[in-house]
Amino acid sequence: MRVEQIQPGDVSTLTGAHLVLVFGNLDALKLPGFRASLRSKYPNAHIVGCSTAGEIAGDHVRDETVHLTAVEFSNTRVQSAFVHLPSHGSSYSAARSLAMAIPSRDLRHAIVFSEGIRINGSELSRGLKDGLPPNVSVTGGLAADGDRFGQTWVLSNDAEGPDHAVIVGLYGPSLRVGFGSLGGWDSFGPERRITSSSGNRLTGLDGESALALYKKYLGEHASSLPSSALLFPLAIRAEGDDRFLVRTILGIDESDQSLIFAGDMPQGWLARLMKANFDRLIDGAEGAASSASRRIGNTSPELALLISCVGRKLVLKQRVEEEIEAVRSVVGPGAALTGFYSYGEIAPVSDGSPCELHNQTMTITTLAEGE
Numbered sequence: 621m622r623v624e625q626i627q628p629g630d631v632s633t634l635t636g637a638h639l640v641l642v643f644g645n646l647d648a649l650k651l652p653g654f655r656a657s658l659r660s661k662y663p664n665a666h667i668v669g670c671s672t673a674g675e676i677a678g679d680h681v682r683d684e685t686v687h688l689t690a691v692e693f694s695n696t697r698v699q700s701a702f703v704h705l706p707s708h709g710s711s712y713s714a715a716r717s718l719a720m721a722i723p724s725r726d727l728r729h730a731i732v733f734s735e736g737i738r739i740n741g742s743e744l745s746r747g748l749k750d751g752l753p754p755n756v757s758v759t760g761g762l763a764a765d766g767d768r769f770g771q772t773w774v775l776s777n778d779a780e781g782p783d784h785a786v787i788v789g790l791y792g793p794s795l796r797v798g799f800g801s802l803g804g805w806d807s808f809g810p811e812r813r814i815t816s817s818s819g820n821r822l823t824g825l826d827g828e829s830a831l832a833l834y835k836k837y838l839g840e841h842a843s844s845l846p847s848s849a850l851l852f853p854l855a856i857r858a859e860g861d862d863r864f865l866v867r868t869i870l871g872i873d874e875s876d877q878s879l880i881f882a883g884d885m886p887q888g889w890l891a892r893l894m895k896a897n898f899d900r901l902i903d904g905a906e907g908a909a910s911s912a913s914r915r916i917g918n919t920s921p922e923l924a925l926l927i928s929c930v931g932r933k934l935v936l937k938q939r940v941e942e943e944i945e946a947v948r949s950v951v952g953p954g955a956a957l958t959g960f961y962s963y964g965e966i967a968p969v970s971d972g973s974p975c976e977l978h979n980q981t982m983t984i985t986t987l988a989e990g991e
Contacts, residue, residue: 621691621692621693621694621696621922621923621987621988621989622634622691622692623689623690623691623692623922623923623956624637624688624689624690625677625678625687625688625689625690625956625958626688626690627685627686627687627688628654628657628658628661628686628688632661632662632690634662634690634692635661635662635663635664636664636692637662637664637665637690637691637692638664638665638666638691638692638693638696638697638698639665639666639668639690639691639693639698639788640658640662640665640666640667640668640669640688640689640690640691641668641669641688641689641691641925641958642658642667642668642669642670642686642687642688642775643669643670643672643675643676643686643687643958643959643960644669644671644672644675644685644686644687645671645672645683645684645685645686646671646765646766646771646772646773648684648685648686649669649670649671649686649773649775649780650773655667655775655780658688659777662690665690666698666699666700666776666777666788667775667776667777668700668731668733668775668776668777668786668788669733669774669775670733670734670736670761670763670764670772670773670774670775670786670960671763671764671765671772671773671774672763672764672960672961672962673764673765673766673767673930673933673960673961673962673963674766674930674933674940674960674961675687675959675960675961676926676928676944676957676958676959676960676961677957677958678956678957678958679941679944679945679948679957680941680944681933681940681941681944681961683766687958689923689956689958691923693795693989694794694989695792695794695795695989696728696790696791696792696794696795696989697726697790697791697792698788698789698790698791699722699723699788699789699791700722700776700777700786700787700788700789701718701721701722701776701786701787702718702774702776702778702779702784702785702786702787703715703717703718703721703784703785703786704779704781704783704784705734705735705738705739705783705784705785706783711739711740711741711743711744711747712740712743712744712746712747712750713747714744714747714785715734715743715744715745715746715747715748715751715785716747716748716750716751717747717751718732718747718748718751718785718786718787719747719748719750719751719752719787720751721787722787722789723789723791724752724753724756725791726791726792726793727752727753727756727789727790727791728756728790728791728792728793728795728797729756729757729758729759729789729790729795729797729985730748730752730756730757730758730759730760730787730788730789730790731758731759731760731787731788731790731925731985732744732748732758732759732760732785732786732787732788732966733760733761733762733763733774733785733786734760734761734762734763734774734784734785734786735762735763735772735774735782735783735784735785736762736763736764736765736772736962736963736964737765737769737770737771737772737870737871737963738783739762739785739882740819740820740882740883740884741762741820741882741883741964741966741977742819742820742883742884742977743819743884744785744966744977745758745883745966745975745976745977748787748966748974748975749974749975752974754974756974757797757799757968757974757975758966758967758968758974758975759799759925759927759966759967759968759975759983759985760927760965760966761927761960761962761963761964761965761966761983762882762962762963762964762965762966763962763963764930764960764961764962764963766930767847767850767930767934768847769846769847769870769871769963772963774786790987794989794990795987795988795989795990796916796917796919796986796987796988796989796990797915797916797985797986797987798911798912798913798914798915798916798921798984798985798986798987799911799912799915799967799968799983799984799985799986800907800908800909800910800911800912800913800915800967800983800984801908801911801965801967801968801969801978801981801982801983801984802904802905802907802908802911802981802982803866803901803904803978803980803981803982804897804900804901804902804903804904804905805853805855805866805894805895805896805897805900805901805980806894806895806896806897806900807855807892807893807894808892808893808894808895809837809892809893810892811890811891811892812825812826812833812890812891812892813825813826813888813889813890813891814856814885814886814887814888814889814890814891815827815887816830816887817885817886817887819884819885820880820881820882820883820884820885821873821878821879821880821881821885822878822879822880822881822885822891823876823877823878823879825891829877830877830878830879831872831873831874831877831878831879832877834849834852834869834879837852837893838852845869845872846869846870846871846872849868849869849872849879850868850869850929850930850931850934851895851896851931851934851935852893852894852895853866853867853868853869853893853894853931853979853980854866854867854869854881854891854892854893854894855867855891855892855893855894856885856886856889856890856891856892857889857890858886858888858889858890859888859889859890863969865883865976865977865978865979866894866978866979866980866981867881867882867883867885867979868881868882868929868931868963868964868979868980869881870882870963882963882964882977882979883964883977883979894980896935898935898936898939901932901935901936901943901982902939902942902943902946903946904943904981904982905928905943905944905946905947905982906946906947906949906950908947908981908982908983908984909924909946909947909949909950909951909984910950911984912924912951912984912985912986913950913951913986915971915986916986916987916988919988919990920951920952920954920955920988921951921952921954921955921986921987921988922954922955922956922987922988922989923955923956923958923986923987923988924947924951924955924956924957924958924959924984924985924986924987925958925959925984925985925986925987926944926947926957926958926959926960926982926983926984927959927960927961927962927965927966927982927983927984927985928943928959928960928961928962928965928981928982928983929961929962929963929964929965929978929979929980929981929982930961930962930963931979931980932961932980932981932982933961943982944957947982947984951986955986964977964978964979965977965978965979965981965982965983966978966983967981967983967985
């Protein structure tokens, strides 16, 4: 595997690349002719990517740039496909169709990037699981637009736009894939039952207005909703299950006093507020890297795809590169690091679980080729 990391205006030395990952500023990705210029630079590549809330380029985090990572595989084959997401309610069917659009034979791993605001990430994950073979792991993330939540952008070889999702299939027995996803947030306040919800829209906690309760806990931060919600996600779990999922608020609806999340908020589940713990966020990034590296065995990672939540970036501020440094300390100096800050992360919860939607995590995919 050979990897090249450049900016769009740089001269490429890897024009035979099979895969090009593109992460960058929304306005830059939307420029007329941008996608065509990439096709010209990398004529044989599957080109995929999305807008971000910050680009991870090597050991650095950048804003309002475009970062290209070109990969030339030795033995791994690549396929890709895209889907237009016609409406929020069709996230499951669109994801299932997307998954079924790539060949399943010898499929080793899939990477997915999706529109990040109107999508229901839980339905997206379910559709991917149902459309792919059961032994195929899936990682990826939801496109972002800084902390503005206005519009996101996804691009592929054949299409681009604000209502798209793209999948990349990686094929062949020589590919080694690892994954890991951890958070590092602290829970606080009482645990409350979800008493009224529909899909990813939460209206009631313990029989009270979810929005009113949330504003009460946020205090002075409530005036900055929904962006301030990135600092206070919710941990949810099924009763009797100690494992929890973290959910980020993408919007609010004053008309029905509801909170709109990146993924499902199942009625009857328990919910609790979370807040940042700087040291634990950094430890979470290191732990995710350890899990991802361990899963590829004795092979050293050649490429690490890092997808971290925009909420972590807003909390860490000038310390944000510390979580990249923590990943580097685990994967070693030989791995190329690339990725972005997202509105949601996609990764398996454990071995045997193809993928789930995560929020407020650092999610890492490690790739290497063996003999």
